[in-house]
Amino acid sequence: MSDTRTVRAGRRTVEVHRPDKVLVPAPEGGGGEALTKAGLVAYHRAVAPFLLPQLRGRPLMLERHPDGVDGPRFMQKNASAHYPDWIRRVEVDKEGGTVRHVVCEDTATLVYLADQACLTLHRWLSRADAPQRPDRLVFDLDPADGADFAQVRRAAHDLGELLDELRLPFGLMTTGSRGLHAVVPIRGDEDFDDVRAFAKDVAELLAERHPDRLTTAARKKDRGERLYLDVQRNAYAQTAVAPWTVRARPGAPVAAPFAREQLDDPALDARRWTVADAVEQARTKPWAELTGRGRSLGPARRRLGALRG
CATH class of the missing domain: 3.90.920.10 (DNA primase, PRIM domain)
Incomplete structure (x- = not known):
């Protein structure tokens, strides 16, 4: 089996290395499957129509797990020098200098970040063109x-x-x-x-x-x-977990928007939705009234x- 696959994302083709690498183990006792890098890529592609509007124009902090959630975690602010030129960066002030953050504008960037074992995306509450506001x-x-x-x-x-x-x-x-x-x-x-x-x-x-x-x-x-x-x-320069992003916990729970009337659902808890059903939840457009x-x-x-x- 090849250690590399190519994935088409919009106008670009992105290589995915070690696609069968397990990033998130299945929950103990069953009730879900392990999430591989290929699985994260597939989720990002499926949820992109709902995730990208929450990310566009915003500096990101990347939570990376190169060896899966049982290995070291890296909280990355500066975009790596080897990232392809078509991934947008924005330079913002920090104490004593500047930081060049990734800004995710398209599905290809989502796929590339998944290949980098970037499991969770943390977004700024301001936009790159007005970082102080x-x-x-x-x-x-x-x-x-x-x-x-x-x-x-x-x-x-x-x-x-x-x-x-x-x-x-x-x-x-x-x-x-x-x-x-x-x-x-x-x-x-x-x-x-x-x-x-x-x-x-x-x-x-x-x-x-x-x-x-x-x-x-x-x-x-x-x-x-x-x-x-x-x-x-x-x-x-503080961040909050982005809507529809995956968390580094067994079962791959997702930070999922929901409608106010769902608050009384007895099944609701912090990990109610996972990569298995978050896209279905996203299609209900729970934040439709917040788009203005x-x-x-x-x-x-x-x-x-x-x-x-």
């Missing part, structure tokens, strides 16, 4: 260790009700790991400091409403059994001020 705001609902997922579902309901009061649209997403993300599309006319301050104020009000269940305490020892409302991803221009935070900030008194 986020157009996404993320609330990370991080459950307490050992907590039932009902804690997360309830917190998502609480947050959704508050965002409704603020008249902000949002999309819910499993993380493929522990909790859920709530993603708010915003206009991109404020800097990260102002956006994070707004998110912090929202989280603090929510924790004040439900102090027995929710907290904004950054230190784990201060949280007890309460769910942590994490807004720290809303900062320059993001909201300005000005009116929401005034409403928040009124709620806080």
